[in-house]
Amino acid sequence: MGIATVMINWENSTWQYNISRGPCFSALEAELQAVKSALVWALQNAWIDVTVVSDSQIVVQALEKKRSIPDWSIYHISVSVLDLIKQFNSCVFRYVNRNLNSFADGLAKKVRVSDLIVGTYFGEGLPPVETALEFSTRTREVASKVVKAISETLGLEEDCISKAMNWDEGLQLLAANYYPACPEPDRAIGIPPHTDHGLVTLLIQNEISGLQVQHKGQWVMLEAITNAFVVNLGDQMQVVTNGKYKSVRHRAVVNNTKTRISIAVPHGPSVDTVVVPLPELLEREGQSPVYSGMSYKDYIELQQSSKCYMKSSIDMITI
C-alpha cells in the first residue's frame, strides 16, 4: 500500500511531501496511517497549529470528535493518533472530496506501483494543485454556509437542503475564465447567456466588471467588487425550493482595453441525487411540485445536449 502526505507551510510558503510504502489491510488503515505520519512529521518539525485534510469521511468525522475510528482492527492506530492530537496547540480535521485531493492520491497510487522513490521531497512556493485545493476547500465552507442560510430563510432546518442534496458527496467544479481585451466589445461575447446547473456558484473576478444578470428583461452589469464573492443561484436551487428561489440567467461581456479574469466555483448535489422539490416545503405550503425529478447527472447532460440549444433546460422539467 502506498502512503503519501503533503505538508504545506502557509507561513513561509514551502511545501514537502513524504511518501512511504508498507503493508496495509484496508483503505481505511492506509488513510489513518497517512494521518499518523503527517502528525508525527508535524511534531518533529515543531508545527503546533495544523489542519489535516483527508478524503476519508470516516477518518475526519471520528478524529474531529476525538473518537477512535469505528474499526477495531485498527484500534491501536486510532489510539496513537488520538495521543498525538493532544500534543498540538490546535489540530483541525477537514474532509475534502477525493478529486480535490488528487495530488496526494496520485502520489500514493504511484508509490504503490513502484515507479516513485520513497522519501521526502521539498519545494518552494506552493504546489499548484494544492493551491487550488486550499481555495476549493475554503470556498466550499462559504458555499455550505450559504446553502444553510437559504434553508433557514425557508423556515426549514439548516441542513435540510444539504441533506436532500447529499452535499457532502456533492459535485464541485473550478472554472477559470480569461477574457482578453477586445477592440470591438460590442461584436463579441465572453460567455453567452446561461443559468448554472448546480445549487450555488461562488465567483471572484479581478477589478474589471463584465458579469451581467438578466433582470426584468434587461441585462444589468454587476460592479466588480475586489475581495468579494458574487453568489449566483443555479437551476437545482430553483428545483429544490420549488421555484421560491430562481436561478439567475447571466452572461459575461468583454472589455475594450482591459483583460478580465473570473474564477467560478459551482457547487451542486452529488451527481446521482434525483433532485425534486423538498417534500417538507410542499407539505407546509400545500403546494404541488412545479418540477419533475431528474438526477443531477442527467440534468447536466440535458443542459449540454442539442435539445437545449438556445433554450432553457429548466423549462424541460417544468410540469
Ligand SMILES: O=C(O)CCC(=O)C(=O)O
Ligand atoms: O465570468 C463571469 O463573470 C461569468 C462566468 C460564468 O458564468 C461561469 O463560469 O459559469
Ligand SMILES: [Fe+2]
Ligand atoms: Fe455561469
